[in-house]
């Protein structure tokens with residue numbers, strides 16, 4: 001029996017009353033064979049007029065009723081709150097050079113920042129670059145900048161493993177909040193620095209949703225593969241990290257996707273599906289907005305997510321998230337893929 005299973009778990013009547021007529025499944029495009037852009041659903045800064053607005057407000061209210069959550073965002077250092085305009089004196093360098101500088105900046109620690117720049121430094125564990133694709137832009141938004149720099153901030157797994165959180169024990173979710181804050185510092189300072197070089201830069205800092213769906217962008221820039229739990233699996237850190245990004249017109253060289261066998265692993269693993277209290281994780285892939293992929297049932301997940309101040313069980317229990325395990329699994333699955341490929345290669349006649 002799994003540690004977290006409470007099947008059948010049923011949401012409260014109070015929560016059910018907040019649901020709109022449209023289901024999260026329809027809203028997210030379940031069983032739609034035509035490709036379309038995604039719709040923003042979580043976490044919106046302004047929820048007025050959104051079909052799930054009342055529900056989202058209730059989730060925010062529940063979080064803000066616990067002092068620890070209010071404190072972690074209200075008093076945390078999230079980098080410069082107000083960014084300067086882009087400098088009129090644009091500096092010129094090759095895309096290769098800008099790419100190296102941006103990555104060094106994102107991965108640097110306090111005190112290790114680009115020479116001569118007075119910023120507060122940075123602190124991401126992952127950084128990747130992708131050209132923005134129109135299908136990542138949420139409905140209702142227009143994109144104007146061509147490139148995206150994505151950063152990943154790794155969570156402390158021991159602390160994360162204290163989920164599900166409660167008002168008395170918020171530690172697991174506080175780790176999530178702390179990593180969002182770290183990501184915010186990285187992208188706000190990075191955007192600050194890019195503007196100082198004379199280019200446009202717009203930060204996207206969690207937990208708030210911006211104009212772009214960062215998940216497919218993170219896959220495109222090599223952060224990993226989509227897991228059955230609807231989150232990324234990275235070959236180094238599993239699912240134990242949070243995303244943030246900077247949209248920019250700085251010339252940059254995109255990274256390649258990194259497929260190392262996580263998708264195959266998920267096909268034979270049910271750990272997250274078995275541990276998810278409201279049975280929100282689908283065991284088979286589903287057609288979503290024109291693509292067959294792993295999917296999570298928003299309608300089942302979100303009531304439990306709300307009750308536990310952000311849940312997070314599925315990413316904590318994923319075997320890839322256990323510290324030190326992901327690189328070994330990635331190596332094993334990459335070797336298997338190579339062997340499979342060699343076995344199916346046609347023999348060359350002597």
Ligand code: SF4
Nearest residue numbers: 227228266269272318
């Ligand atoms: S727990 Fe298993 S099935 Fe779920 S995402 Fe992780 S590897 Fe995939």
Ligand code: SF4
Nearest residue numbers: 276301311312313314
């Ligand atoms: S976050 Fe949602 S999908 Fe993941 S375990 Fe919790 S309820 Fe299930």
